Amino acid sequence: MVTNHYQFFFILSVGFYYLIDKTEESIRPRYMETIEESLNDTSHVLSALVEEKLKENPRKRFQFKSLVNELFRKPFQNIRKRNFEAKIYSLLKTNADIQMYITDEKGFVIFDSELFREGLDYSKYNDVYLTLKGKYGVRSSKMFDTEKEGALFIASPIRYEKEIIGVLTVIKPKIGVIPFIEEAKNKFWRISLLVASAIAIVFSLLAYISFRPILRLSQYITSLRNKDKIPFPKLGIKELNDLGKEVDQLVLELEGKKYVESYVQTLTHEIKSPLSSILASVELIQTHPKEMERLTKTIDAEAKRIQNLIDQLLELSSLEGKNSIQLDDTIELISLLEEVLARFEIEFERKSLHVMKRFDMGRIQMKGNVNYIRMAIENILRNSIEFANPKDTITVELVSTLNHQINLVISDQGQSIPDYALPKVTDKFFSLPRPIGLRKSSGLGLSIVKEILDLHQAELTIRNLEPKGVEVKVLFQNS
Incomplete structure (x- = not known):
């Protein structure tokens, strides 16, 4: 359940980041659209000014170049010398960077606020080309090869008696807009991170308050399924x-x-x-x-x-039905194994089986219930006998380790357990056909072994041997 909460929070975070990222990407285009709209108005105001001067003095139509130079040369020279301090939000602006050029009806520049364009043919540039065609003239390109950002070029027609006699283009270098865009992005990210942090904190608190009791209940139900005995938790709801x-x-x-x-x-x-x-x-x-x-x-x-x-x-x-049993008996494991093996001598002889014993020297003792341990060993040994082939060898090994553990290993050379059956061999009523007679057992022997070993906190491992045979290993914790 906790994983699902984290998955939900992860998906929410990814969605929130995607929204913020896409919104941040739209800041620059929106700023440029605003600048373009303002430049468009400026361009039309200035072209209207030129048209008014032509109406006042129609003879200037044939001196178009001198008219626009008289009208704009000195103002642009003046504005280049003007210094001012305009704090626009958090940024300080100290000079005007707007530029302008005017072309004749053929697209040749007859006036340039920066002087270097005059005489050049701009008829192929979109702002001039489209405007002379009666369309909206705009382009975004570099003014110099060394520039990275370029500029916006917004044009408007200059008309005389409904005829387009020239094009007036206003230029805004993007370098002057970039600081505002970057500042807007930074401010946007600061606010977004603040909002995201607040959402994360609130979500975490709500998740903790809402889901902690559900998590406790889920863990308790899992313990019931695993047959673990734990008290019912305090849920608070x-x-x-x-x-x-x-x-x-x-x-x-x-x-x-x-x-x-x-x-x-x-x-x-x-x-x-x-x-x-x-x-x-x-x-x-x-x-x-x-x-x-x-x-x-x-x-x-x-x-x-x-x-x-x-x-x-x-x-x-x-x-x-038992959660625990009395483990008060001191079990001499070697003596117990000798006793059990002696009881199976007739069955060993009947199938001509050989028994190999590998016991550590000395006494190997453990605390437990001797009757149940005897029953577990008998069931394991009986399984080995039933699955062994005539004249096979059954090995019984008992080793005491230095870290207070006891290993009991019983292995045979009979048929291996199919891979699909290995996880099921200790399940109740699960049984495999014996190699002789093909009759299945009740499927309870290893289930009883598993229950006994669980009550003794012992570990049972069953695996196939190569090239054939099965090994049953019991690990006792002899604390």
Whole structure:
């Protein structure tokens, strides 16, 4: 759940950054649009001034160049000498940088506020070319090759008796606008970061207040699923507290129902086969009395099979119902292993199995429940015997380590466990066919082993060996 919160916050942050970044990118175009709009007005005002002078003195139409020079030369010379201090927001402006040139109807410059353009043919430049065509003339380009930013060129037509006789272009170097754009960007980012920080703080506080009880409840439900025993947490919110208790009760009821259903179904399935065999044997005894001895053995074997299944189910249910057991017995592991191996001697001989023992010298002791540890070792050893091939070797190794750990390893040379089955071998009722007879077991042996070892805080590891065989390793913490 915490991960989801961080994912949501990450997505929100990315979206917020995208919005801010796109808005920041739009500052420059918006500034340039504002400058262009102002220059357009300025250009039309100045061209209108020229047109008025032509109306006042029509003869000047044929002295167009001298007219515009008389009109603009001295004002531009004057403005270049003028110094002033204009604090525009946080920036100080000390001189005017606006420029202007005027072309005739052929596009040749007849006046230039900077002097260097006069006489040049500008008829191919968009501001002059488009204006002479009766369109809106504008371009953005460099004034000099060394410039990086260039300038905005906004033109307007000069008309005499509805005929375009020239073009007046106002120029604004972008270098004069850049400081304002950068200042606006910096201010925008400062405000955005302040807003983002405030949102992050508020979001974190709300997430902590809102989601912490939900996280506690989620962790508690996870612990129930993992069968960890922890007390119900204090959630602080009545509705969540009530919900948690209801979920707790529901989980307990569902687990109990599932537990009973699973046991009943498995018991029914497992008992069905031996019962059918018993019933069939009884019928055959009635019709073939001479087969009584053989059929009686079959009935006895199947009855013992049912009895063993019931005993295992009862034992497993008893173990699963315990959170802890008394671990007061001092267990001599080597003696216990010798005792268990002696009990299996007949089965070893029946399959011609060899037993290799590798025990550390001296006494290896641990605290635990000796009856349960014996049962676990027997189940592991029985599995090895059932899956081993005739004349195979079963190795039993017991090693005590320096860090108070005891390793018990039982391995065989029989068939390996399929990869898909390795994670399931300790699950209740999961069983694989034996190599001889292909009959499956009840699937409870390793489940009982796992429950016993969990009660002893021991670690169980099952892995395949190369080229074949299985190793079962038990790690006891002998504190």
